[in-house]
Amino acid sequence: MLNWLISVSLANRLFVMIASVVIMVYGVIQLREMPVDVFPDLNRPTVTIMTEAPGLAPEEVEVLVTRPIEFLLNGATGVQRVRSASGIGLSIVWVEFDWGTDIFRDRQIVAEKLQLARERLPADANPVMAPVSSIMGEIMLLGLRSTAEPASPEEQAAKAMELRTLGEFTLRNRLLAVGGVSQVTVMGGVLKQYQISTSPARLAAQNVTLQQLEAAARKANVIAGGGIMVRSPRESLLRISGQSLTLEEIEETPVLWRDPAPVRIRDVADVRFGGPVKRGDASAWVKLEPDLIATGQEAPRREQATPRFSGGPAVIMTVQKQPSADTLVLDRRIDDVLESLRHELPEDVVIESQIFKQADFIDAAVNNVTEAVRDGAVWVVVVLFLLMGNFRTSLCSLTSMPLSILLTVLVFHWTGVTINTMTLGGIAVAIGDLVDDSIVDIENIYRRLRENRLLPAERRRAPLTVIYDASCEVRSSIVYATLIVILVMFPLFSMAGLEGRMFAPLGMAYITSLLCSLVVSLTFTPVFGSLLLPQSRLLEDATDPLLLRWLKRLDTVALRFALRHATWILGSVAVLVTLSCASIFWMGGEFLPPFNEGTLTISLRMEPGTSLDESQRIAGRAEQLILDVPEVISVARRTGRAELDEHAEGVNASEIDVRLIEHGPPKPGWGYAALRLVPIAHLWGFDSVGRPRAVVLADVRDRISNIPGAAVNIGQPISHRLDHMMSGIRAQVAVKVFGQDLRELRTAAYDIQDRMQPIPGIVDLQIEPQVEISQVQLKVKRDEAARYGLAPGDVADLLETACKGRVVSQVLDEDRYFDLVVWYDADSRSDPDVINETILETPSGRRVSLGQ
Incomplete structure (x- = not known):
């Protein structure tokens, strides 16, 4: 089979040369277009479920939200592990599936389970799946800050609100539109809200309850549909808009009528721009x-x-990429978007894009490995030329190296493998081996051609026949040597879990490049040698190059010494091998x-x-x-x-x-x-x-x-x-x-x-805190509430509105939307005694204070 391959290649030399050129050109094109990443795909298929449970304590989130979701997902098809974290008003559940499963099928399985889970969760808890991302998905941190110096705390708060609005609605939306971006999270600044802030004293002064204020605020900003108005021969869409866009419009909304004038929202509350309680x-x-x-x-x-710094409070944006996206290409796209945005932002607003960029590390890592490949290739060129002493033979051997690498790149492209530090590392390790097969083949071809040239004219054979016989002579040695070297990498494929996902691409790249080198040595090398070597004048010179002759003499001396002292040599080697094996137990290990x-x-x-x-x-x-x-x-x-x-x-x-x-x-x-x-x-x-x-x-x-x-x-x-x-x-x-x-x-x-702690080498040793945080508990007196016809839920809803705030509607401002919130002011929210002064209206019409 292999002899036939050599014979067919020599019989179709033009086709082989054209095919080699096409492979090299196409390989270069694909090399420029292949996705580049820092590591292979290490992302075990994971679905993240986030559930907001506003106002609940961590232990309540754990019992009411996290555990019901965990119990339903533990038995789901293909689930390998379920992890969770419960915080104040937040539950996050990570569902891990087995390697190689389809992430979209996994998300479908989770979505089916979440349909059942929603029936068991609190009414205002809505579990959602986070966008598809990867463990290496956080590719960039952006900072949005102002260079203006605020003259007052109010101006500083207004600037923080402006930055958050720019980040939330301008930058985030533009970045999410970039192909390959899966999520953009915004942190910092002040999330703009239309806030109606009151206190028990102001409500009591006008004899107004918090429920009445909430109902009025709900009616202050409405948009309704009026259907279709038909006016023959045309029809019109009827829009009913009671939307409020200014604070003054909200302030003028009546709460109730009290003859001879209404009590308006401004009489019992302050309407202003503000933000929620920061987390x-x-x-x-x-x-x-x-x-x-x-x-x-x-x-x-x-x-x-005395270095100079610029900065301060800022809005930090975290950009996540989709698992299949090319980080370097995506980074350039984001930079283009940011450059265009810089011309649209106010003059005092600056986008800091160099806080963290994963692309910088990828560039450095890939460039380092690429430089190692390049240096290895250069030294292979130098050593080959010095040892062979012949430009033509060196060129025949060296041409096989880029051809083998580019053929390996094409195999990567066809199998969906990315360029990363592991695959490049496998190629770097194989650099010296890539030319071995071609060196053995071309050296034997050169030697047989020289022997044929030195024969009398009537005994000389055709050069193609000599090249074919010379390639067949070493064919078995080339194949066996390549297969033995490949066997060394097979243990990498037995590694399971994350280790296998990390190191298997290195072994695959090494094996693929060697197999490509073997194919090149059996096809391209004999053909290229048949074009360059038969007419070489150096075939008439029977002597070896100077360096090779000197190395042969040195090898002769070393070989004779080793044969005369065989026992001593073997004993020394056995001792060194034993010491090397024993030292493994004292060597450190790291992933x-x-x-x-x-x-x-x-x-x-x-x-x-x-x-x-x-x-x-x-x-x-x-x-x-x-x-x-x-x-x-x-x-x-x-x-x-x-x-x-x-x-x-x-x-x-x-x-x-x-x-x-x-x-x-x-x-x-x-x-x-x-x-x-x-x-x-x-x-x-x-x-x-x-x-x-x-x-x-x-x-x-x-x-x-x-x-x-x-x-x-x-x-x-x-x-x-x-x-x-x-x-x-x-x-x-x-x-x-x-x-x-x-x-x-x-x-x-x-x-x-x-x-x-005393163990040498340990730094940053810490215990993850699992302690109870400070809590202020407001308990409903069930008997007292029942006396006035109030259920615990009525009291709890009122407290939730007063302390946490209740979103009654959303104010639309062009393509932006802001919550309209009713709650107590900061001083009232932080004082339980003041909260107890809140007036409730009972079913009987009697009004009582919350403290009663």
């Missing part, structure tokens, strides 16, 4: 002038201590080597129950300490949780993204590029900017680890997400303690912490 906020800082030490210049410390992503992700967690203002104060202190580090370029902070975020974080948690300057950028110029090809000398091809990354990381940890009341964890964005996917926790090692008694679990956790 998250954000800020962004950018260094305008990098420290001199961070640019590689020597400067006294007094000059380095992946540490990355240099260029960005740090710092998690700060305060004690549960800490208010948002206090969390921001502590996180702001950490921000300033981090900004003092010379190598820091920008800092972005997110405290709490955004409305559509898939993380059940409380306001006691902050996440800070720190962008660092590159420590070793390559020096520009072809001379330095050539220098980087030479081992050891390549060190002089890179610049040294600032301090090494390990030193910077230690400096950051030293600065913020001693902040009182804060548990600190320092990592990197992608590494954190890998850790979270493996254990559900953003840490490399997680110890989980299970049990029924929460108090006993806390005791065991602190005991484990005390035992682990």
Whole structure:
């Protein structure tokens, strides 16, 4: 079979050459268009269910929302694991399916179960599935901030509201329209609302109840349909609009008639723009002038201590991509959209797009691997030319390398494999092997052609016959050697779970490139050799190249010494092998080597129950300490949780993204590029900017680890997400303690912490807090309520309106919409005694205070 393949290739040399050129051209085209990502597809099919349960405490969310959903999904088809998190008014359930299942079929299974779950959930709890995304889906963080200096707190609040409105309705909608974007979450600023704020005293002064005010507010902004009005011979659509667009229009709405004039909303409440009770906020800082030490210049410390920063409170937007989207292409599309938006925004509004970009890490990682492939290829060229001493034979061998790589790229394209660090790593490992088959074949062809040339003319055979026989001679050796090398990679395919998904593409890329190299050596190499070698003048020279002759002499000496001391050589090898095998037990193990992503992700967690203002104060202190580090370029902070975020974080948690300057950028110029090809000398091809990354990381940890009341964890964005996917926790090692008694679990956790703390190498050790947060419980006196004909639900609805606020309608402003909310003002909401003064109207018409 293989002999026939060689024979057919030599008989159709023109076709083989044309096919090779087509493969190379088509391979280059596909290489430019193939999606590029940092890792292979590690996304285990996961469906995220988010349920908002406004006003419920975490334990109520756990019992009333999370558990019913979990119980229904545990037995669903194909479900491998169900994880959940319950917070204040929020339930998040992650449903994981087996590898290889269709995510859309999995979502259909979950949707069917959710139809049953809705019957068991509270009336205002509506579970929804989050958009399809991936573990590496968070590709970009954007900051929207104002450069204007507010003159008063009111002006600052108005600017925060303007930024949030721009982010919510302008930037978010434009970004969601970009193909490949699955979700954009907005955090920070003030979510604009039309608010009707009152107090028990103001209502009592006009003898108006909160229910009456709520009913009036509901009627203040209405849009209704009037059907069709027929006026022959035409008809018209009848629109009934009672919409309010200004605060004054809402204020003039009557609550009730009291002769001789109505009581209006403005008589019992204030109508203004405001925001809901914040559950998250954000800020962004950018260094305008990098420290001199961070640019590689020597400067006294007094000059380095005064860097200039710009920033402050901001709106942070998180962009998630769809699993199949090309991160680099999507990044360029988003940049184009942002560039067009910059011309439409107010002059004082700035979009910070360099806070975190996954594309930067992908570019750096892919460029590093590509550079390794390129350097390996260059050294293969040099070594081949030195050993063969013949340009034609070297060209025949080297041409097979790019052809094999491009053929591998086409196989990737046909099988749906992306270009990533693992597939490129497999090709980089195989670079030396890609030319082995062709070298063996072309060297034997060259040797047989030279022997044929040195024969008398009457005994010489046709060059094609010599080439065919020479290729057939080494054919078995080439095939056997290739298959043996391929067998080395087979253990990678036995790895299960995340490890298998990570490393199997590396083995597949290695094996694919070797098989492509084998095909090239059996088809293209003999054909190309038949075109270049038969007319070579060097065939008349029977001597080997100088370097090869010298290496043969050295090999002869080494071989004779080894044969004379065979026992000593074998014993030494056995001892070294034994020591090597024994040392494995003392070697450390890690899932992946540490990355240099260029960005740090710092998690700060305060004690549960800490208010948002206090969390921001502590996180702001950490921000300033981090900004003092010379190598820091920008800092972005997110405290709490955004409305559509898939993380059940409380306001006691902050996440800070720190962008660092590159420590070793390559020096520009072809001379330095050539220098980087030479081992050891390549060190002089890179610049040294600032301090090494390990030193910077230690400096950051030293600065913020001693902040009182804060548990600190320092990592990197992608590494954190890998850790979270493996254990559900953003840490490399997680110890989980299970049990029924929460108090006993806390005791065991602190005991484990005390035992682990002295272990060398452990940093950022912390216990996930499982403590009860402060609560103010308002209990309905059922007997007293029944005396006045009130059900507990009547009282609970009134309290919910007063304390949490009730959305009575939505105000439409062009393509934007804002909630109209009725509730008590901040002072009344925060004082239980004032709340007790609320007047209720009973079925008998008698009015009583809530405290009764």
